[in-house]
Amino acid sequence: MEFCVFGKVRLSLVASVCAVFLFGGGFPEASRAESLMDVYLQAQQNDPLLKGAYYQQLSVKEGQRQALAQLLPTLTAFGEYTDTSQDIKSSDNTVYGSGSSDYDTTTYGLTLTQPLFRWDSIAGYQKSKVESLQAEAEYLVAQQELITRVAGLYLDALSARDQLHYVETEMAAVEKHYELASGRHQMGLIPVTDLHDAKARLATIRAKAIEAQNQLDDALQALSEVTGTTITDLNDLQASIPLVSPEPADVATWTESGLEQNPTIVLHQHAVEAARREVSRQRGGHYPTLDLIGSYSDEDTDDSLFGGGSEVENLDITLELNVPLYQGGEISSRVRQSQHELSYAEQELTRQQRTVTRQVRAAYLGVQTSLSRVEALQQSIVSNQLALEAKQEGFMSGLYTSLNVLDAERDLSLVSIDYARARYDYILNSLKLRQAVGTLADSDLAEIDLWFIQ
Numbered sequence: 001m002e003f004c005v006f007g008k009v010r011l012s013l014v015a016s017v018c019a020v021f022l023f024g025g026g027f028p029e030a031s032r033a034e035s036l037m038d039v040y041l042q043a044q045q046n047d048p049l050l051k052g053a054y055y056q057q058l059s060v061k062e063g064q065r066q067a068l069a070q071l072l073p074t075l076t077a078f079g080e081y082t083d084t085s086q087d088i089k090s091s092d093n094t095v096y097g098s099g100s101s102d103y104d105t106t107t108y109g110l111t112l113t114q115p116l117f118r119w120d121s122i123a124g125y126q127k128s129k130v131e132s133l134q135a136e137a138e139y140l141v142a143q144q145e146l147i148t149r150v151a152g153l154y155l156d157a158l159s160a161r162d163q164l165h166y167v168e169t170e171m172a173a174v175e176k177h178y179e180l181a182s183g184r185h186q187m188g189l190i191p192v193t194d195l196h197d198a199k200a201r202l203a204t205i206r207a208k209a210i211e212a213q214n215q216l217d218d219a220l221q222a223l224s225e226v227t228g229t230t231i232t233d234l235n236d237l238q239a240s241i242p243l244v245s246p247e248p249a250d251v252a253t254w255t256e257s258g259l260e261q262n263p264t265i266v267l268h269q270h271a272v273e274a275a276r277r278e279v280s281r282q283r284g285g286h287y288p289t290l291d292l293i294g295s296y297s298d299e300d301t302d303d304s305l306f307g308g309g310s311e312v313e314n315l316d317i318t319l320e321l322n323v324p325l326y327q328g329g330e331i332s333s334r335v336r337q338s339q340h341e342l343s344y345a346e347q348e349l350t351r352q353q354r355t356v357t358r359q360v361r362a363a364y365l366g367v368q369t370s371l372s373r374v375e376a377l378q379q380s381i382v383s384n385q386l387a388l389e390a391k392q393e394g395f396m397s398g399l400y401t402s403l404n405v406l407d408a409e410r411d412l413s414l415v416s417i418d419y420a421r422a423r424y425d426y427i428l429n430s431l432k433l434r435q436a437v438g439t440l441a442d443s444d445l446a447e448i449d450l451w452f453i454q
Contacts, residue, residue, distance in 0.1 A: 046228030109297030120284030261438030
């Protein structure tokens with residue numbers, strides 16, 4: 001097996017992959033890698049979920065305008081033209097006489113209606129204002145969800161790329177091991193079982209390489225699904241990033257903030273209030289309505305049954321009171337239905353409060369766990385590095401076989417990948433913690449973007 005020199009330590013091809021995960025920048029550079037903020041800004045413009053939430057917000061605001069219209073006056077213009085042909089054959093009434101006449105009548109006018117008391121409309125408008133606030137909260141939820149979704153997909157793609165490079169590097173080492181085993185078997189230095197083992201390892205790692213490539217392609221496609229553009233290369237995470245514990249170091253404080261500020265909880269609180277307004281609106285079906293109606297009309301007739309034309313103007317002002325007495329029980333049923341929907345909304349709020357409590361705790365503990373894993377895996381890398389060096393020296397002196405060195409190299413690379421994944425988890429859990437307490441913003445993602453090699 002061939003070795004390369006790294007400082008004063010001899011490292012194989014597989015072991016050298018650790019430098020990629022520890023120090024970054026080890027992968028071949030494409031013409032231009034997409035930064036985390038590049039991907040996020042593209043997603044802001046093209047993500048169907050976010051754009052759908054935006055248009056849904058606009059739709060709800062139009063509903064508020066429509067509800068307001070139910071309280072405002074309505075003005076209706078009307079006009080009518082009638083052409084009358086009359087032929088009196090006979091009549092006992094001397095007023096009508098006899099003979100024929102042909103005349104037209106033109107009528108036009110305006111009707112103004114101003115609702116004075118319609119409780120269902122008043123409550124409906126109050127409900128629409130709450131629904132508008134609910135839509136704003138829904139859009140905020142979609143915005144924060146996009147931040148964590150893009151970050152998660154970006155980090156998953158980096159992790160998939162790490163895995164692919166590890167597999168490709170290990171495959172190169174296994175291929176050299178197979179060549180070495182084949183040559184030694186031909187010389188009768190090793191049994192055929194060792195050759196079969198090397199061949200099996202090579203077949204396994206080649207299958208892993210295909211799987212790793214598919215996973216990377218799928219991860220990049222997931223980013224393209226969000227951004228609507230083709231993503232081919234990403235920035236590497238720097239070797240050193242600020243790893244700090246959440247402040248304050250009290251999960252109860254974070255949970256309290258989440259229950260107060262989480263936009264999903266705010267959304268459900270508005271949903272409860274909207275359902276309560278709907279109950280009031282349906283009860284308005286039992287209440288009387290009072291409208292002020294003003295009407296003006298002008299009727300111009302060229303002729304009439306009595307002979308001679310006329311022009312008559314009318315101006316009417318009416319107070320119209322309607323008192324519902326019985327409508328087959330429909331209103332009472334609608335009130336009960338809205339009360340059930342209110343109870344459902346209250347239960348959904350309770351469920352979401354419990355969900356947020358769990359999310360805050362999971363994200364908080366996830367940050368702490370990631371920090372512990374990073375520290376532990378750093379120590380593990382050192383231990384595996386020392387074990388690899390010992391087996392490399394032992395291989396040169398004949399104490400260890402190439403398989404022993406290959407296994408040590410694999411163990412070191414796997415630990416290095418786990419170390420990289422732990423740092424990715426720390427970043428994502430930090431964002432999720434801010435999302436759970438409702439403080440996540442674009443600036444948080446922009447700050448994290450500085451942790452990547454630009």
